[in-house]
Structures are given as structure tokens and as C-alpha cells.
Amino acid sequence: QLQLQESGPGLVKPSETLSLTCTVSGGSISISSYYWGWIRQPPGKGLEWIGCIYYSGSTYYNPSLKSRVTISVDTSKNQFSLKLRSVTAADTAVYYCARLDYSTYPFDYWGQGTLVTVSS
Amino acid sequence: QSALTQPASVSGSPGQSITISCTGTSSDVGGYNYVSWYQQHPGKAPKLMIYEVSNRPSGVSNRFSGSKSGNTASLTISGLQAEDEADYHCSSYTSNSFVVFGGGTKLTVL
Numbered sequence: 508q509l510q511l512q513e514s515g516p517g518l519v520k521p522s523e524t525l526s527l528t529c530t531v532s533g534g535s536i537s538i539s540s541y542y543w544g545w546i547r548q549p550p551g552k553g554l555e556w557i558g559c560i561y562y563s564g565s566t567y568y569n570p571s572l573k574s575r576v577t578i579s580v581d582t583s584k585n586q587f588s589l590k591l592r593s594v595t596a597a598d599t600a601v602y603y604c605a606r607l608d609y610s611t612y613p614f615d616y617w618g619q620g621t622l623v624t625v626s627s
Numbered sequence: 628q629s630a631l632t633q634p635a636s637v638s639g640s641p642g643q644s645i646t647i648s649c650t651g652t653s654s655d656v657g658g659y660n661y662v663s664w665y666q667q668h669p670g671k672a673p674k675l676m677i678y679e680v681s682n683r684p685s686g687v688s689n690r691f692s693g694s695k696s697g698n699t700a701s702l703t704i705s706g707l708q709a710e711d712e713a714d715y716h717c718s719s720y721t722s723n724s725f726v727v728f729g730g731g732t733k734l735t736v737l
Contacts, residue, residue: 544726546728552730552731553630553633553716553728553729553730553731554665554673554716554718554728554731555630555728556718556725556726556727556728559725559726567724567725567726568724569724570723570724603672603673607726608678611661611663611678611679611682612661612663612678612718612719612720612726613663613675613678613679613718614663614665614673614675614718615675615678615684617672617673617674618672619671619672620672
């Protein structure tokens with residue numbers, strides 16, 4: 508059974524960089540037809556797509572976050588990562604990693620999510 | 628990137644049917660049959676319930692069904708049960724940027 512697990516600091520200071528890693532187990536990240544994505548959910552609000560990456564390194568980003576986001580992949584470790592620069596309190600959210608089926612675009616497997624708070 | 632539009636809340640009594648709408652544009656919902664629906668219980672990760680407008684993943688109850696007309700997709704839950712009380716989110720492929728989510732709908736079972 509495929510499993511995804513987010514890891515990283517739960518507290519980030521304003522203006523600094525948020526860094527999270529998603530470790531994939533139970534399957535290979537280097538598989539065709541799937542993208543690997545980051546989604547976030549501010550407290551009490553809806554889901555916001557951040558971006559996706561293919562195992563080859565091809566990426567898509569949410570235009571509203573594109574200037575601050577970098578998603579990378581490490582196939583040797585079966586991991587992909589998120590960096591969000593110049594964070595503010597508005598970036599406080601639960602961050603999820605998930606697998607996207609590239610043929611029909613659903614996120615079919617999700618991590619449990621990790622809360623990241625931006626505060627000094 | 629504009630989010631898809633969902634009602635903030637819907638409610639229904641056990642045994643009844645409810646429908647949640649998800650309105651987009653011709654660049655997303657209206658232009659492609661790549662609408663998905665997710666169920667999210669408090670403190671939990673979203674769970675895929677419907678993909679490709681009306682397809683159910685293995686293990687999802689047939690009480691959940693999806694449809695689309697023009698720029699609006701809909702999720703219908705029939706025979707409402709207490710455990711259906713949750714937040715529901717729609718998403719769609721978008722030619723503008725790849726993926727877009729709706730704002731989410733809170734379902735209350737009365």
C-alpha cells in the first residue's frame with residue numbers, strides 16, 4: 508500500500524523559508540503517469556494547490572505562489588520536497604503531499620498532513 | 628488563480644439526498660471531464676471519492692455519485708448517513724495552471 512509522509516519544521520519565522528519533505532513508501536516515485544504534489548489548507552479554510560513535480564523534474568506551480576515556490580525530487584531517496592520563501596502569517600497551514608494521477612488528475616493518495624505555523 | 632465555487636454549507640437529514648455544486652469556467656470544469664471530489668473529516672487528510680466527473684475509486688460507496696453540466700459539476704450523496712458529515716472539496720484540471728480546488732463545502736447531517 509502506497510504511503511506518503513510529510514516531515515519538516517512545525518514553526519518557521521516570518522521572512523524565512525519553509526522547507527518540507529515528502530517520503531514515499533510502498534511504491535516507487537519514478538513511475539510514469541503520476542505527478543507528486545503539495546497542497547495546503549489554512550486553518551478553517553479550503554484546500555489550495557501549491558504545485559506538482561514529475562520524477563523527471565518537470566514542474567507545475569500555482570501562479571499565485573510561483574515566485575516563492577520550488578519543488579524538487581530525489582528519486583534515489585524516493586522523496587520530493589517543497590521550499591516556500593519569504594513566508595508570512597498567511598502561509599500558516601496544514602501542508603499535505605499527495606500523488607496525482609496524470610491521466611485523469613485526481614489526487615489519489617495523500618499524506619497525513621503537517622501543520623506549519625509562521626510566527627516569530 | 629481563481630478557486631472553483633462551492634456553497635459554504637449544505638445540510639440534510641438521515642436517509643435524504645443532498646447535492647453539492649462546484650462551478651468553474653470553460654478553462655477547467657466546463658472544458659474537461661477531469662473533476663474530482665474529496666471527503667475530509669476533521670483533522671484528517673482528504674479522501675478521493677469521485678474522479679473523472681463520475682467514477683468511484685474501489686471501496687467508495689455507490690451512495691456517492693458525480694455529474695457535470697456545462698461549467699458546473701455536482702456531487703450527490705443519497706441515503707445520507709451520520710458518517711457522511713464532513714467537508715467536501717472539488718478539484719479540476721485547468722488549462723491555466725494544471726490543478727485548481729474549490730473552496731470546500733461543510734455537510735451537516737441533521
